[in-house]
Amino acid sequence: MRILIATDAWHPQINGVVRTLTMTAAAARPFGVDIRFLTPESFRTVALPGYPGIRVALPEPTRIAALIAEANPDSIHIATEGPIGLLVRRYCRKHARPFTTSFHTRFPDYISARAPIPEAWIWAALRWFHSASRAVMAATPALADELRHRGFRNVVLWPRGVDIGLFHPRETDLRLPRPIFLSVGRIAVEKNLDAFLSLDLPGTKVVVGDGPARAALERTYPDAVFLGAQAGEQLAATYAAADVFVFPSRTDTFGLVLLEALASGVPVAAFPAAGPRDVIGDTPVGVLDEDLRSASLAALKIAPEACLEFAASRTWEKSARAFVTNIVEACAAETRAASSHIANPRFVA
Known part of the structure; x- marks a missing residue:
């Protein structure tokens, strides 16, 4: 065919x-x-x-x-x-x-x-x-x-x-204060990154991606680390170095990045929007809460093994x-x- x-x-x-x-x-x-x-x-x-x-x-x-x-x-x-x-x-x-x-x-x-x-x-x-x-x-x-x-x-x-052959746990050190809260995606207004970057969180907030809002966000949040666009092994290594994946978007129809983070053994924190609700639901691999700071901190307690088991059944x-x-x-x-x-x-x- x-x-x-x-x-x-x-x-x-x-x-x-x-x-x-x-x-x-x-x-x-x-x-x-x-x-x-x-x-x-x-x-x-x-x-x-x-x-x-x-x-x-x-x-x-x-x-x-x-x-x-x-x-x-x-x-x-x-x-x-x-x-x-x-x-x-x-x-x-x-x-x-x-x-x-x-x-x-x-x-x-x-x-x-x-x-x-x-x-x-x-x-x-x-x-x-x-x-x-x-x-x-x-x-x-x-x-x-x-x-x-x-x-x-x-x-x-x-x-x-999700490609579990590419995205999986590995030894990676970004040489940044932990815990590392990571967000990956296009840096644009609809991704709602302000909701993530404005949070009072310990450790380091890291953003992977590029887009029209990047320069303004870098000026507004100088303590955050912007790594630019990544792909392949470089992106997979960055996922594996994170402690929590934070997904602030309220408009994404799915969010492949959620599965990529989970396949890397990284739990998710997100708003209870339609995309995260459908991907994660009530499974113990993430925390969905209108209080994104509380969700991010609570996700630190989630075991990587649960994330890996969840992602393993979602194959291309x-x-x-x-x-x-x-x-x-x-x-x-x-x-x-x-x-x-x-x-x-x-x-x-």
Whole structure:
């Protein structure tokens, strides 16, 4: 089976969407699924206003059509609602090709934090974008329920995984006063890092990542340590050096960083927002509390063994199988609908 994933988020971006897509493709390969990508690499790009490190593709419809024909996929999945996603959606509608989509980013929360645009308008646009999808994939039950409540149809689950071969406990010393409270992710207003960095905590607060809010936060919180963007073994070593992973975001749909921290034997402290609630729930691997300082201090008492056991069952193979199953079932439903349409004389011209 050959699946083409259209995505506006791609390397060199470091985020959960890119990591999810690349890990899914790698994990699906051993069971005979060839996942290919239609990405900004094929087009001219421009810097996103306010995010100079993120470039947006300027795709052309004829180029989109040519790339899809070249890939010759059995199924098309649209991962993002950007320019590439919009043109691939347009292509599929024009050529009566079924497609699936996934919901990765809470754009209503992100955009309203920067511009005076009503969230209802943004939700309406997203609802339109996903309306023709044969399966809208959501990372957690809470997000799936919310999308259904907001009028999205054909919502299914696509859980995430973690690479326990990369993220695991190891001897690492950052040579900083302990305990070390770590946060990893894009440094932007929607990540709510002020809520973490303003806490009165012992030891050291460490931030890994980059983004438009970094310079201002470094000036405001000179006692915090900003290590910049990291990936691979360097990032895994930093996780392993931490005592608690603090996740201050209230808007993330999932948060792969939660699983990466837990796989490193590091407990989580977070607000009881939808993403952390769905990932952690009431399991003894983290503390969810509106008092983030209390949660951070309480998480110090959690045994690393519980975190490791929790993460071990969240594999990318399971995630990839769920993704492919969703597509196969969506295709089967489409075939049944087409057969019913042909067989029912009311629909015969």
